[in-house]
Amino acid sequence: MRKILTWFLAFTWELPQTLFALVLMVFLKTTPLDHRKRIRLVHSNSYLTCFSLGEFIFFRWNDIGAWDWEETQMHELGHSVQSRILGPFYLPLVALPSVIWNAMSRMDNRTGRWMAANYYRTPWEHLADVLGKVAR
Numbered sequence: 001m002r003k004i005l006t007w008f009l010a011f012t013w014e015l016p017q018t019l020f021a022l023v024l025m026v027f028l029k030t031t032p033l034d035h036r037k038r039i040r041l042v043h044s045n046s047y048l049t050c051f052s053l054g055e056f057i058f059f060r061w062n063d064i065g066a067w068d069w070e071e072t073q074m075h076e077l078g079h080s081v082q083s084r085i086l087g088p089f090y091l092p093l094v095a096l097p098s099v100i101w102n103a104m105s106r107m108d109n110r111t112g113r114w115m116a117a118n119y120y121r122t123p124w125e126h127l128a129d130v131l132g133k134v135a136r
């Protein structure tokens with residue numbers, strides 16, 4: 001019953017991110033990783049990092065087993081919870097700022113400015129940590 005409700009919500013309340021994830025799965029040629037708590041997929045695009053779209057969490061192959069692998073998984077599960085709560089507002093309120101912030105933080109790695117150190121202090125990233133029970 002819980003699975004039926006999960007997928008009902010994925011294709012109603014969370015429809016925008018579910019459709020976006022399905023499209024990306026085709027373009028990124030993803031492979032299922034594990035179905036423990038949420039659907040998790042891996043891709044080989046080296047530019048994209050980990051990200052969550054509704055029930056789908058995308059990882060890169062080289063993220064698996066990294067020193068922060070457990071934290072990364074829990075953080076992305078936190079984003080999935082945000083998606084469940086925010087529904088159609090997830091993309092504009094979490095995904096879009098997260099993509100922009102991630103790109104800005106990558107620029108920071110080259111310039112040495114302060115943003116990378118504060119990446120998880122933004123409200124949307126901090127809340128993902130709280131919901132995923134990540135202690136940084």
Ligand SMILES: [Zn+2]
Pocket residue numbers: 075079098125128
């Ligand atoms: Zn995040």
